[in-house]
Amino acid sequence: MTFSVxxxxxxLRLVILSLLVGSVLSVFSTGIxxxxxxxxxxxxxxxxxxxxxxxxxxxxxxxxxxxxxxQVDIILDGxxxxxxxxxxxxxxxxxxxxxxxxxxxxxxxxxYSLNHSDPDMPEQLVGTLTVELSLQSxxxxxxxxxxxxxxxxxxxxxxxxxxxLVIVHRLITRHLRAIGQHIExxxxxxxxxxxxxxxxxxxxPDDLDRIVxxxxxxxxxxxxxxxxxxxxxxxxxxxxxxxxxxxxxxASFISTMSHEVRTPLNSIMGFLHLISVDAAxxxxxxxxxxxxxxxxxGLHNQLxxxxxxxxxxSKAVDISTRPTDIRRLAGQWRDNTEAVVxxxxxxxxxxxxxxxxxxxxxxxxxxxxxxxxxNLTDNATKFTAQGAIRISVRALPDDCDGTTERKVIxxxxxDTGPGIDPAHRHRIFDRFAQIETGMDxxxxxxGLGLAICQELADLMxxxxxxxxxxxxxxxxxxxxxxxxxxxxxx
Amino acid sequence: MKSFFACVCIALCAMVTPASAAPRTLxxxxxxxxxxxxxxxxxGGLSLDVIAQVLRRAGxxxxxxxxxxxxxxxxxxxxxxxxxxxxxxxxxxxxYMTYGDxxxxxxxxxxxxxxxxxxxxxxxxxxxxxxxxxxxFVYEDSFDRADYLDKVVVTTTLQAVQxxxxxxxxxxxxxxxxxxxxxxTEAPDLADAVEFAPGVLAEQGIHMAVRSDLDGSAEIVADFxxxxxxxRADGTLAALVDxxxxxxxxx
Numbered sequence: 001m002t003f004s005v006x007x008x009x010x011x012l013r014l015v016i017l018s019l020l021v022g023s024v025l026s027v028f029s030t031g032i033x034x035x036x037x038x039x040x041x042x043x044x045x046x047x048x049x050x051x052x053x054x055x056x057x058x059x060x061x062x063x064x065x066x067x068x069x070x071q072v073d074i075i076l077d078g079x080x081x082x083x084x085x086x087x088x089x090x091x092x093x094x095x096x097x098x099x100x101x102x103x104x105x106x107x108x109x110x111x112y113s114l115n116h117s118d119p120d121m122p123e124q125l126v127g128t129l130t131v132e133l134s135l136q137s138x139x140x141x142x143x144x145x146x147x148x149x150x151x152x153x154x155x156x157x158x159x160x161x162x163x164x165l166v167i168v169h170r171l172i173t174r175h176l177r178a179i180g181q182h183i184e185x186x187x188x189x190x191x192x193x194x195x196x197x198x199x200x201x202x203x204x205p206d207d208l209d210r211i212v213x214x215x216x217x218x219x220x221x222x223x224x225x226x227x228x229x230x231x232x233x234x235x236x237x238x239x240x241x242x243x244x245x246x247x248x249x250x251a252s253f254i255s256t257m258s259h260e261v262r263t264p265l266n267s268i269m270g271f272l273h274l275i276s277v278d279a280a281x282x283x284x285x286x287x288x289x290x291x292x293x294x295x296x297x298g299l300h301n302q303l304x305x306x307x308x309x310x311x312x313x314s315k316a317v318d319i320s321t322r323p324t325d326i327r328r329l330a331g332q333w334r335d336n337t338e339a340v341v342x343x344x345x346x347x348x349x350x351x352x353x354x355x356x357x358x359x360x361x362x363x364x365x366x367x368x369x370x371x372x373x374x375n376l377t378d379n380a381t382k383f384t385a386q387g388a389i390r391i392s393v394r395a396l397p398d399d400c401d402g403t404t405e406r407k408v409i410x411x412x413x414x415d416t417g418p419g420i421d422p423a424h425r426h427r428i429f430d431r432f433a434q435i436e437t438g439m440d441x442x443x444x445x446x447g448l449g450l451a452i453c454q455e456l457a458d459l460m461x462x463x464x465x466x467x468x469x470x471x472x473x474x475x476x477x478x479x480x481x482x483x484x485x486x487x488x489x490x
Numbered sequence: 491m492k493s494f495f496a497c498v499c500i501a502l503c504a505m506v507t508p509a510s511a512a513p514r515t516l517x518x519x520x521x522x523x524x525x526x527x528x529x530x531x532x533x534g535g536l537s538l539d540v541i542a543q544v545l546r547r548a549g550x551x552x553x554x555x556x557x558x559x560x561x562x563x564x565x566x567x568x569x570x571x572x573x574x575x576x577x578x579x580x581x582x583x584x585x586y587m588t589y590g591d592x593x594x595x596x597x598x599x600x601x602x603x604x605x606x607x608x609x610x611x612x613x614x615x616x617x618x619x620x621x622x623x624x625x626x627f628v629y630e631d632s633f634d635r636a637d638y639l640d641k642v643v644v645t646t647t648l649q650a651v652q653x654x655x656x657x658x659x660x661x662x663x664x665x666x667x668x669x670x671x672x673x674x675t676e677a678p679d680l681a682d683a684v685e686f687a688p689g690v691l692a693e694q695g696i697h698m699a700v701r702s703d704l705d706g707s708a709e710i711v712a713d714f715x716x717x718x719x720x721x722r723a724d725g726t727l728a729a730l731v732d733x734x735x736x737x738x739x740x741x
Contacts, residue, residue, distance in 0.1 A: 066622075066644045067652035094656050116658070120620075124658075 010173045015165040022157030030149045034142050041138045045084040049110045052079055052131060061114040064092055064126040076100055079131065087132035093125055101132075108133035175199065175208050179215065188222050195219075251314040258307040262300060269296040305448040309431070312455050319459050324366040326409065327354055330393050333370065337377040337389060347386040355394035362407060364482065368456050372464070373411060375449045376478045380415035383476075387416030390474060396481070408483050412467065414474035425466055429454040453478075515551040516710065518542060518698070520575035521559040523647075525671040525734050526594075526696055527576040529556050536734035537576040540593045541698045541714075543730060544721060545573075548713035559626050572704050578628045578694040588702050590714045592695025593722075594731060596665040598629050600687040601654050608661060610689030613639070619660035622650035629663055630692035648672040655683035663691055667735055 056075055063071035076088055080100040088100035114127040175197045182195045194216050197208060205213070275281060275289035311317050334352040341348045373391070380389045396408040420428060431451040457464040457480060467477035518541050520527030526537040533539035534554045542552040554575075557565070565571040566587060579589060600616075602608045608619070613632050620640040624647060628634060642659050644650045650662035651672060666686060673680050698714065700707040721727040 065653075065658060066642065067649040067656075068645055069649075070645070094652070 010176070011165045011168045014168055015161045018161045018164055019157060022161060023154060026150065026153035026157050030146060030153055033149060034146045037145060038138065038142045041141065042135060045133055045135060045138055046108065048082055048084055049108075049131060049133065052082075053110075053112055057112050057114055057129065060090075060129065061116055061126055064090075064114060065116040067094075069096070072098060083137045084133045084135070085131060086134040087130070089130040090127055092127040103132055104134060106132045106134050108135065172208070179211065183215065186219060188219075188226055191223060247313060251310045251316075254306060254310040258303045258310075262303050265296055265300055265303070269293060269300065272296060302448075305452060308452050309448055312452065317456070317459065319365045319368060321363050321365050323361040324364050324369075325361055326358055326364075326393060327360075329366050329370060330354055330391060333373045333377060333391050336374060337381065337391065340378065340381045341389075344381060346381065346384070348381065348384055349388040351388060351390040353390060353392035353394075355392075357395050358393065358409070359395070359407065362409065365460060368460060369411070369480075369482065372453045372456055372480060373413060375453045376413035376480075379449060379478075380413055380417065380476070384415045384417035388474075389416075390414045408481060411480040411482065412477050414467070414472075414477035416474055417476055419476050420466060428466065429464070513549055513551045514706075515553060516545060516572045517570075518545070518552055518554045518573040518575055519557050519562055519565065519571045520554075521562055522556055523576050523668060524675070525667055526665075527556055532733065535576075536594060536731060537696055537698070539734065540718075540727065540730050541573065541575045543726070544593070544714055544717045545710075547721065548710075548717040550710070550713070566701055569701065569703070571701070573698055573700050573710075575696075575698045577697045577699055579697060580628045581631070583699060586702050587699035588707050588711050589697045589699045590711050591718055592697050593718055593727060594696040594735075596667045596694055596696060597690045598663055598692040598694055599666050599669075599690055601651055601662045601664070601669055601684050602660070602687045603654055603657065604683055604685050606660075606685070606687065608687040610687060610691050613691075616661070622653045622659040622662040624650065624664070627664070630694070633663070633691060646672075648676050651680055651684055652677065655680050661687070665694070 056079060060072065060075045063069070063075060072090065076090060076098055077100070079085055080088055086101050086106060087103040088098070089103075090098040109130065109132045112129040112131070113125060114129060115123045116126045117123050178197060179195065186192055195212050197212060199208075202209060272289045272293040276286045276293055278286065281289075308317075330352055334350055338350045341350060377389060377391065390413075392410075392412050392414075394410050396410055429450050430447075432447040454464055460482065462480055462482040465479050465481075467479050518538060520534070520537050522528045523535075523537075524531055525535055527535035533542070534556060538554040538556070542554050545552045562571065562574055566574055574583075574587065577583060577589070579592075583589075600608060600610050600621075610616075613630075613636050616633075616636075616639055620642055622644050623629070623641045625643045625645055633639075642653065644653065647662075647664045647668050650659070650664065651669060653659045654662050669686075673684070700710050700714075704710070718727065721730075
């Protein structure tokens with residue numbers, strides 16, 4: 001036994017409860033026994049009055065009749081030896097009287113009329129005997145019996161409880177503790193020894209045997225599951241490593257290819273531009289050169305987007321914040337947009353709304369914000385045949401957490417183009433998403449611009465949404481909500 | 491003649507008995523029967539006093555005691571006691587004990603309630619009446635044998651007298667000396683409640699008897715009788731009787 005019975009808390013609780021119940025039952029049963037005993041002894045005491053009458057009154061009557069006072073004394077002394085008798089009084093009509101004890105006016109009292117009967121003469125009273133009884137001796141005996149019985153019953157209850165403690169410990173709690181220790185020390189991965197209880201094998205398994213069997217089966221299942229999980233984790237780690245390597249190879253390939261393509265493309269674009277502006281060439285050739293320049297520009301943009309997406313996938317894009325003059329930046333956005341509009345020769349008015357409450361500077365990555373806004377204005381220019389494009393910058397209520405001052409600014413780009421079908425709006429930020437499909441597409445592009453904007457916004461902790469259509473006459477509005485880390489007032 | 495014979499015997503005994511021999515000690519017992527014998531009576535009562543004095547005069551040492559009647563009868567047969575006093579003459583007792591001469595005479599009379607009309611004529615005439623008698627008492631031979639009488643057995647004379655006084659029996663009987671002594675010493679209020687009925691049932695001598703199987707029993711009886719005669723003659727007996735039963739010295 002590796003632990004003592006005294007540390008068997010479960011067994012002790014069982015014993016204490018058993019003792020409490022046993023003690024209560026002992027007191028109750030003792031009370032019942034003694035009540036019965038008291039009633040019986042009380043009846044016996046009362047019966048002694050009848051016994052006195054049956055056994056002694058005739059003798060006493062004869063002694064009185066014959067004036068055998070010595071015999072009267074003997075009889076009265078004999079009656080007085082009964083411990084229940086507290087008082088005796090015998091009065092004879094001849095003027096003689098005898099008393100024994102002191103009267104207590106007990107309710108248990110009986111008077112006997114002692115009459116002499118003789119066939120030759122009328123019945124004659126020879127004395128009156130008064131006997132008083134007390135139950136005090138009975139009560140004293142019952143109390144003594146009560147304590148003896150109670151102590152005996154309690155002793156039996158304590159001995160039984162002690163035996164119960166040992167039995168419960170031997171049969172149950174030591175095995176429960178062994179089960180607990182086994183579970184506590186078992187290893188879900190290593191195949192340790194199965195649980196075995198230190199007790200003889202049984203022909204018919206009991207609850208402990210079933211618990212042991214259940215634990216053993218559970219351990220086997222856990223170990224099988226763990227082996228399966230470890231195998232799966234290993235495979236996944238291997239797959240992830242291979243995926244990372246493949247991604248790296250792909251990014252490297254794309255980067256290399258983009259660079260290798262863009263360098264000659266830039267040369268082509270440069271020469272095409274020279275051709276298109278060469279006044280010595282006929283108009284037809286210059287127009288062809290301009291068309292070639294546009295195609296090359298589109299190819300250049302697609303390559304730039306693919307390269308950017310590749311950098312984002314390989315986590316190569318960093319956000320670098322610095323104090324930035326948002327008003328000057330917004331002016332550049334407007335100028336760039338007007339340049340594109342002019343280049344495309346579209347009848348589009350470009351507007352810029354600046355919130356007068358804007359601070360002079362914000363801590364932000366101006367280049368990445370400009371990249372997003374430029375993508376949005378390029379989209380707006382692309383899908384707007386004529387009308388207007390509005391760029392607005394406004395300050396939103398402070399987002400202060402009490403420790404750091406944060407400024408939130410909203411940058412929106414709205415246009416009067418055809419708008420976006422609500423059925424397609426949920427996927428416009430997906431990679432390679434094209435709302436127009438098929439051979440009748442009117443606009444080119446790989447569908448990477450808005451996806452890049454979304455991922456850049458995520459990197460900066462900003463949100464990018466499509467606003468409601470037909471607002472203030474603008475069909476589409478992209479809203480960039482940017483939370484700046486700090487504000488620098490100048 | 492008897493006195494002379496006794497004197498001769500005593501003289502012969504004195505001659506043959508060595509002067510240095512210690513006197514023989516006799517144990518004399520009697521039952522509680524006042525005034526003849528009983529606890530608390532002077533020198534054990536009339537009977538024990540007289541017997542002791544007579545035997546001492548006869549040259550014996552005497553030890554007296556009062557014991558219950560049943561034990562006396564048993565002890566006399568078994569040899570525990572030598573001499574029994576306070577006896578009426580009784581044939582049964584005479585079969586194993588040797589009586590000495592009576593040293594007192596008492597009358598046995600009926601006792602009735604005061605004003606009663608009884609009078610003793612014959613034992614047969616007592617048939618209609620209930621009579622209290624002492625357990626084992628000897629009154630008179632014909633009365634003792636009269637089984638046809640309604641005898642109510644009691645333990646003491648006083649009980650019998652009280653039963654008469656309270657009308658529980660018609661009569662009792664006993665030695666007038668015993669009855670008087672009982673009333674005077676134990677129940678004086680009965681003196682006005684009972685009386686002796688006319689007529690004497692018997693006149694009984696008070697005897698002592700020596701156990702017949704005792705060595706020298708006849709000699710002891712003879713010595714007793716001789717010494718008694720001397721004491722009667724010299725008035726010593728009368729003085730003793732008067733001490734115990736005043737006014738009856740002539741009995």
